[in-house]
Amino acid sequence: MVDATVLASLYEAGGSPEKWPDMLDLIAGSVGARGGIIFSATDGTGFHMASPGVAELFADYVAEGWMERNERGAPLVHQRSPQFVTDTDVRSLDDIATMSVYQDFFKPRGACAGAGTLLQGAHHDMLVMTIEAFESHEAARAALPHLDALRPHIGRAMSLASQIQNARAQGLVDGLALIGSAAAIVGANGRLRATNQAFRDQFGSLASDHHATLCFADPHANAALKTALSMPGRLRHQAGSIVVRDRAGTPIQVMHIVPLVRSARDLFESDGLLLLTAGGENRAIPGADLLRLLFDLTPTEARLARHLAEGVALQDAAAHLGMTYGTARVHLRAVFQKTGVRRQSELVGLLGRYSSPFA
Numbered sequence: 001m002v003d004a005t006v007l008a009s010l011y012e013a014g015g016s017p018e019k020w021p022d023m024l025d026l027i028a029g030s031v032g033a034r035g036g037i038i039f040s041a042t043d044g045t046g047f048h049m050a051s052p053g054v055a056e057l058f059a060d061y062v063a064e065g066w067m068e069r070n071e072r073g074a075p076l077v078h079q080r081s082p083q084f085v086t087d088t089d090v091r092s093l094d095d096i097a098t099m100s101v102y103q104d105f106f107k108p109r110g111a112c113a114g115a116g117t118l119l120q121g122a123h124h125d126m127l128v129m130t131i132e133a134f135e136s137h138e139a140a141r142a143a144l145p146h147l148d149a150l151r152p153h154i155g156r157a158m159s160l161a162s163q164i165q166n167a168r169a170q171g172l173v174d175g176l177a178l179i180g181s182a183a184a185i186v187g188a189n190g191r192l193r194a195t196n197q198a199f200r201d202q203f204g205s206l207a208s209d210h211h212a213t214l215c216f217a218d219p220h221a222n223a224a225l226k227t228a229l230s231m232p233g234r235l236r237h238q239a240g241s242i243v244v245r246d247r248a249g250t251p252i253q254v255m256h257i258v259p260l261v262r263s264a265r266d267l268f269e270s271d272g273l274l275l276l277t278a279g280g281e282n283r284a285i286p287g288a289d290l291l292r293l294l295f296d297l298t299p300t301e302a303r304l305a306r307h308l309a310e311g312v313a314l315q316d317a318a319a320h321l322g323m324t325y326g327t328a329r330v331h332l333r334a335v336f337q338k339t340g341v342r343r344q345s346e347l348v349g350l351l352g353r354y355s356s357p358f359a
Contacts, residue, residue, distance in 0.1 A: 002149050006030050010150070014157030024051035027131065027150065031143035034111070034133035039067075040189060041077045041118060041126040054132045057109055064105070072101050073128055076116050084117045084131075084147040086140040093137075109133075113140045115147055119155050129154065170194045186214055187272040190229050202277060206246055214275075218245045221255070228257050228273060301335050304328060309348055 006026055013023040024036030028051065035053025048067075050058035061067055075090035087096060096102050096112065106112045116130035131147065134140040173183040173196040182198035192214040199207075206217045216222050224242040244255050258274040297305060300321070307317035318328035332344070341347045 002146075002153065003030055006150070007153060010153055010157045014159075014161050017161040020049055020161065021051045021055075024049070024131075025053045027147075027154075028053060028133075031131060031146050032134060032139055033114070033131045033143070035131075037128075037130045037132060039128055041073075041128045054111075057111060057132065060109075061105065066101055066105055069101075071099065072106075073116065073130070076118060076128060077126070080118055080126075082118075084115045084144050084151065086115045086137060086144065087113060088137045088141070113137045115140045115143060117147070117151060119151075119158060127158070173199070182277045184214065184275040185272065186225070186229070186275060188229065189272075190214070190226075193272070199275070199277070203244070206244070216244060217247050220245065225257070225273075225275075228259075297335060297338060298331075301331050301338070304331050305335050305339075305347065308332075308344060311348070314344065 009019075009023055009026055013019040020038070024038070028034060028036045035051040035055070035057075037048070037050045037054060037058050039048035048058070048062070066072075072087070076085060079085070079090065087102075091099075102112050111133040113134040113136055114130050114132045115134070116128055119127045119129055131140075131143070134143065173185060173194045182196060182202045184195040184199045185193040187193050190213050203216070208215050208217075214225070216225070221242055221244045242255055242257065256276045258276060300323075303321060304317055307320060308314065312320070314328055314332065315325050318325050321328070323331075335347065336342060339347060
């Protein structure tokens, strides 16, 4: 029988996506496990979420490169079983005893035994949900009836949460159009998540939604986008700009590729890229709040960047901000690294393409 408290909390999380991490802990606790994880089955470096109980475990798993290989989860994805399965359902104990991911990573952390299932995602993808760190493989197997009873409710709640996330993403890119920016959100798996009308108007037939994947008529723009998406998640942190050309090869627009990291990733509900352009007539200077969001700048770095975008010399900007010229140079180097430019003139050109209601 499904626990009524868990069920009520599950549907509450469906209406409030930010509650899912705690919801995963609640599900795990109800079957004697430590926590839960959800990640994209179609792109191991894309969307992922870990509950507080296993947040450190999962962070280490990603940081040490295990997620990119994801040997443990491969059989689950391949089988596409419509129910929860345990590690011993897809591998023998002898295999588990010899696999590095178990012996070198999970065993020292007391997390060899888990259960997982595959669920339909929101954007033509599949999501893996795992319940982690049971006391034993036997305990994991004993939890299967309870987890399978919850599974259809989990699927419905996740579908609701996905629709809400889609609406949020669309609302945010529509908001960017109001301040002069054409915008699109592309997930880490290359799927187009949202575009605003300004983006569609600027590119017209030069950009298409091919099988839910954004494609440009310009092969160089396509290659640059694929390169940005193909970088491992932990390296996909620098912004960049590309020139988009029409079919005749004439440059028509500069498009900025902004990785969604930290606060921006949470706000846009995606672990992919934000694509931004601005009309040539738009000369508003971006506000510090927008710069912090887009490039993960510190407050000081964002204020310095805004002054430079206004054409203020570095020495004058330093004086205005109450810091030495040497300190300003240190902050400027950090800004260069995060925005992917090498010179102050490039920074001014990059930031001049954005606009903000804070300007």
